[in-house]
Amino acid sequence: MTTLTTTTNRPGAPVRASRSRLSTWANGFGNEVHKGWLGLIGGWRGTLIQMAMFAIFYLLVVLFIGRGQLRTDLLITGLLGMVPLTFIHEQVNRAFWSYLGDIQSGTLEQTYLTPLPSWVLLLGRQVAAIIGALPYAAAVYVTGLITISAHGASMPSDVRVLVPLAAIVVGTSGLALILCGLTLVYKRVEVATQISIALWFIAGGTFVPLINMPTWAASLSRAIIPIAPGIEAMREILLKGRSLTGLQDGWGLGWVIIQPLLILLIGVLVFTRFERVAMRRGTLGRY
Amino acid sequence: MARTDVVGDIERSGRPAEVPAIEISGLTKVYGASETKAVDNVSLSVPPGTVFGFLGPNGAGKTTTIKILAGLLSATSGQVRLNGLDVARQRAAAMEQFGAVLEGSRNTYWTLSAMQNLVYFGRLQGMRTSEARSRAEELLRDLDLWDRRDEKVGGYSRGMQQKVAVAASLIADPPIVLLDEPTIGLDVEATRTVKDWIRTLSKDRGKTILLTTHQMDVVEELCDRVAVIRRGQVVTDLPTDQLLARSRQRDKYEIRIDGTGDGLVLPEGFTAVSGEETTLISGRLEDPQDLYPVVDRLREYGAVIEWMAQVQPDLEDVFLDLIREPAR
Numbered sequence: 001m002t003t004l005t006t007t008t009n010r011p012g013a014p015v016r017a018s019r020s021r022l023s024t025w026a027n028g029f030g031n032e033v034h035k036g037w038l039g040l041i042g043g044w045r046g047t048l049i050q051m052a053m054f055a056i057f058y059l060l061v062v063l064f065i066g067r068g069q070l071r072t073d074l075l076i077t078g079l080l081g082m083v084p085l086t087f088i089h090e091q092v093n094r095a096f097w098s099y100l101g102d103i104q105s106g107t108l109e110q111t112y113l114t115p116l117p118s119w120v121l122l123l124g125r126q127v128a129a130i131i132g133a134l135p136y137a138a139a140v141y142v143t144g145l146i147t148i149s150a151h152g153a154s155m156p157s158d159v160r161v162l163v164p165l166a167a168i169v170v171g172t173s174g175l176a177l178i179l180c181g182l183t184l185v186y187k188r189v190e191v192a193t194q195i196s197i198a199l200w201f202i203a204g205g206t207f208v209p210l211i212n213m214p215t216w217a218a219s220l221s222r223a224i225i226p227i228a229p230g231i232e233a234m235r236e237i238l239l240k241g242r243s244l245t246g247l248q249d250g251w252g253l254g255w256v257i258i259q260p261l262l263i264l265l266i267g268v269l270v271f272t273r274f275e276r277v278a279m280r281r282g283t284l285g286r287y
Numbered sequence: 288m289a290r291t292d293v294v295g296d297i298e299r300s301g302r303p304a305e306v307p308a309i310e311i312s313g314l315t316k317v318y319g320a321s322e323t324k325a326v327d328n329v330s331l332s333v334p335p336g337t338v339f340g341f342l343g344p345n346g347a348g349k350t351t352t353i354k355i356l357a358g359l360l361s362a363t364s365g366q367v368r369l370n371g372l373d374v375a376r377q378r379a380a381a382m383e384q385f386g387a388v389l390e391g392s393r394n395t396y397w398t399l400s401a402m403q404n405l406v407y408f409g410r411l412q413g414m415r416t417s418e419a420r421s422r423a424e425e426l427l428r429d430l431d432l433w434d435r436r437d438e439k440v441g442g443y444s445r446g447m448q449q450k451v452a453v454a455a456s457l458i459a460d461p462p463i464v465l466l467d468e469p470t471i472g473l474d475v476e477a478t479r480t481v482k483d484w485i486r487t488l489s490k491d492r493g494k495t496i497l498l499t500t501h502q503m504d505v506v507e508e509l510c511d512r513v514a515v516i517r518r519g520q521v522v523t524d525l526p527t528d529q530l531l532a533r534s535r536q537r538d539k540y541e542i543r544i545d546g547t548g549d550g551l552v553l554p555e556g557f558t559a560v561s562g563e564e565t566t567l568i569s570g571r572l573e574d575p576q577d578l579y580p581v582v583d584r585l586r587e588y589g590a591v592i593e594w595m596a597q598v599q600p601d602l603e604d605v606f607l608d609l610i611r612e613p614a615r
Contacts (some may be wrong), residue, residue, distance in 0.1 A: 024413045031410035033398070042398055042439075105393045110455075113387055114411045115379040121411075236434050281318065282351070282360045286390075 028116040029124040036098070036128020038084060040135075058082045059147065067201035072153045079144035079155065080234050081206035082228040084165075086140045088172045088204075089197050090133035095176035096193050098125050100183050109285035118275060122180075126173050142195050156238045163244055164233035164256055171226030171260030178218025181274035187287050205231045211249050222250055226263050229256045306371045308463050308495035308543035309333035309356065314365035316351050325351040329365070333512070335462070338489045338496045340527070342606060345379035348519040349499055350390070353467055356497070357387055369463055384414070386456030390467035394452035397441030400431055401451050405441055405458055412459035419458065426454040429442035430574045444475030453484060464488060470502055478505070485509050493548070507531075513602070515609045522609050530605055539598045540578060541569045544590040551588050554581050565593060 040047060062070055062078045104109035111121060148155050175196070182189040200206070203217065204225045210218040210232050221228040232250045236242045244253050278284045309331070316326040326348040343349040354360035356367050358374045358381065367374040372381040376530045382415060388394055393485060395404045403425055409419025429434045430450045435443070440451050449469065456464055466485065470478045488494045489509075500506060507527065514524040523530060548559050548566035557570030568585075572578060575597075585592060 019415075027410055027413065027415060030409060035399070035407055038399060038403060105397070106389070107393050107396060109354075109357075109389055110387075110394050110408070111411065113357055113382060113385075114383040115380070115413055116411065197607055276361075279361050281358065282354060284359055 017104070025116065025120045028114070028120045029127075032124020033128045033131065036094070036125065036132055039128075040132045047053070047135060051136055054082075054086045054136050054140050055143035058086075058143060069195050069276045070147060070151065072148060072151045072203060075144060075148050075151065076153070076155060076207065077235065077239065078207050079148070080205070081231050082144070083137050083141050084168050084231050084234075085201055085204065085206045087133050087168065088138040088200055088227050090136045091129050091169075091172045092176045092179060092193065092197065095129035096179045096183065096190075098129065099180045099185075099206055100190060103183065103187070103285060104287045106285055112284065122177070122271065125180075126176060127259065129176060129250045130169060130173070135205030158237050160237050160244050161234045163253075164230035166259045167233075167256050168227050168230035171230065172191060174260060174265070174267035175226050177264070177271045181267070181271035184271075184274050184278040185281065185283050187283075189286065200225055200227055204228045209249075222255065222259070226260060229259050248286075306335075306436070307368075308335040308337070308370055309339070309497060309594075310366075310368040310371075311352070311356070312366045312368075313550070314352065314355060314367065316348075316355060316360070324519045326355070326516075329516065329519070329521050331514055331521065333495060333497065335370075335475075335495050336489065336493045336499060337511045338485060340506040340513040341497055341499045341516070342501075342506065342513060343516035347516045349516055350467070351415045351499075352516065353389075353465065353499065357389070357465060358382060362497060366396045383459070384458035384461055385463035385465055386412075386459065386461040388449075388452045388456050388467060388469050389465075390471065393448070395440050395448070395455055397448075398439060400437045400439055401427060401443075401454075402436040403452060405454055408455040409458040414459060422458055423454070424538070425506050426457060430454055437519060444478075446474060449481065450476065453481065457488075461494075463497070464497075465497045467499045468501070469498070470500060470505055472583050477493065478502075482509060503606055507602040515606060517609065527602070531565040531602065538575070539569060539571050539604060540581075541567060541596050541598050542581070542592060543567050543594040544585060544592055546590065548590070551590065554584060557581070569598075 047089050058078065059070065061082070062074045065078070066074050080160050099108065102111065112118065114121070179189060179193050179196075182192070201215075203221045204227045205213075205218075205221060206227075210228060211220055213221070222232070229250055233244075233247055233253070235257045236249055237244070242248065247253055247256070250256070288301060310333070311329055311331040314326055314329040315324060317324050329348070329352060331341075339379065341352070350603060351360065355362045355376065356369075358378055361375065371383045374381045395596040396407070400408065402420075405421045405423035405426065406416060409422060410416060412544060414422070424433070425437075427436050430453075432447065432450060432454075435447075440448055443451065449472075453466075453469065456466075469485075470481050473481065485496055485498065486509060489496050489511075498506070509525050512526050513522070513530055516521050525533070544566050545564070546566060547561045548565075548568070551559065551566075553559055554570065556572075557568055558568075560567045570581075572581075582592070
């Protein structure tokens with residue numbers, strides 16, 4: 001017969017040591033990040049294949065736009081759009097599927113049986129998604145650098161692009177939160193996720209800079225697309241040599257920072273709201 | 288003060304004996320705008336150390352009650368307390384009181400190994416990695432999974448996956464364990480193992496176990512007390528032996544007759560199951576003397592009685608009676 005060991009026969013060896021709330025939350029947050037990491041390295045073959053696919057996709061788009069030639073100017077401007085696009089694609093999909101996948105398998109409810117507040121786990125999942133998206137963006141960037149070097153040119157660099165890059169990370173996290181929240185209640189939101197990614201490709205200034213778009217389309221993109229102001233700012237800093245405070249093409253540095261924060265705020269509100277609805281309707285584990 | 292300290296105080300101070308491990312008071316759940324009550328004013332009290340069978344047919348409100356109990360669903364009204372802690376208002380502390388294996392779900396990550404799963408769910412319960420590892424090792428050794436601890440759970444047999452799910456629910460050694468259909472899909476040997484665990488956890492370790500299953504033999508064998516829910520309402524809540532004894536006040540009789548029984552009009556309360564050559568007639572009688580009219584009717588029909596017996600009703604008979612009776 002199976003013998004189960006419990007702590008009741010191990011006096012002085014509590015299963016859960018007493019610790020501060022902050023420490024418990026940090027542990028829970030790290031746990032989610034670690035799970036995401038295990039998932040990434042567990043599927044390393046798929047990761048490598050996808051990294052190659054994104055790199056090839058970038059080169060093909062430049063080739064098509066360049067009418068059969070890998071033009072240096074297109075490689076550089078395209079790279080500044082393709083790296084954030086790859087990032088948003090992977091980050092949003094990873095965060096979204098970490099929820100939808102758990103709902104489909106029935107594991108999500110089990111993860112809610114915890115003394116930890118759900119925002120700690122949510123934050124962990126988001127950071128895990130960011131970490132999981134970085135290798136893909138890096139693969140595209142390295143491919144771009146190598147190709148540009150092979151054409152005898154070099155990719156400009158400036159530490160100030162870290163500001164719009166960070167803004168992109170914040171904005172995409174907000175978008176992921178919106179979609180994750182929606183999927184807790186509406187299980188077919190997967191289609192919307194895929195369409196939104198396609199929309200960012202077309203209208204996010206990825207390959208066609210916003211200043212080359214009709215004013216209304218550019219304004220709409222700057223207003224709602226999480227990567228648009230960041231890409232525009234990066235191009236200004238790296239290709240036009242402008243400072244962060246001297247951005248002119250879009251709506252300035254203020255908007256580069258405010259827009260992702262607003263999307264993040266909306267994401268938090270949407271997720272919180274829909275999580276509550278899911279708990280009222282019982283859709284947390286229903287697919 | 289840290290949440291773990293709050294719970295620690297409760298555990299250290301010694302819970303008064305009268306505080307139930309699980310207490311459900313006036314629980315009602317109405318989904319959406321519909322007027323249908325999935326759960327209708329349910330009240331239950333489960334003393335510590337009890338194996339409590341919570342039974343009901345599909346759609347009776349069993350899963351809804353369990354999900355509210357687990358804090359996965361909000362109640363329309365009423366209250367659920369685990370070791371005196373309100374699940375809705377003291378969620379964090381209440382969650383530390385129990386572990387669960389939920390029905391119809393994987394419960395664990397199939398892309399992770401058994402050890403990775405247990406460490407993950409341990410940390411999810413607020414344990415440090417080292418604490419979770421140490422506890423996981425104990426559980427995996429106890430459950431004969433230690434040698435395969437680094438294999439992905441997706442590659443395990445159904446029984447082994449269920450073992451990992453049970454281990455995950457026990458990782459933080461909670462005083463209350465909720466097992467929703469823990470033996471579903473398991474073979475005879477795995478079912479026996481799960482039943483052994485339940486018995487060990489309850490009798491040797493003093494844990495409170497809320498068990499739901501459609502396998503009445505499991506309930507009859509393990510449960511100290513049984514509640515049956517039907518159409519959102521609890522129709523009975525009694526110690527298992529009392530429930531069986533009450534039912535045995537009316538004995539069940541089985542009579543096998545020759546032939547298919549075509550045209551036979553059965554006495555009230557009797558049913559017939561026809562085979563190719565024989566028919567089994569069964570029914571309940573409060574007084575054995577009432578058997579005479581039944582036999583007379585069979586004689587008038589011209590049936591040849593092959594065999595007749597008084598049968599002790601088992602829990603399955605009791606359960607079927609309860610879910611067929613009008614709601615009280």
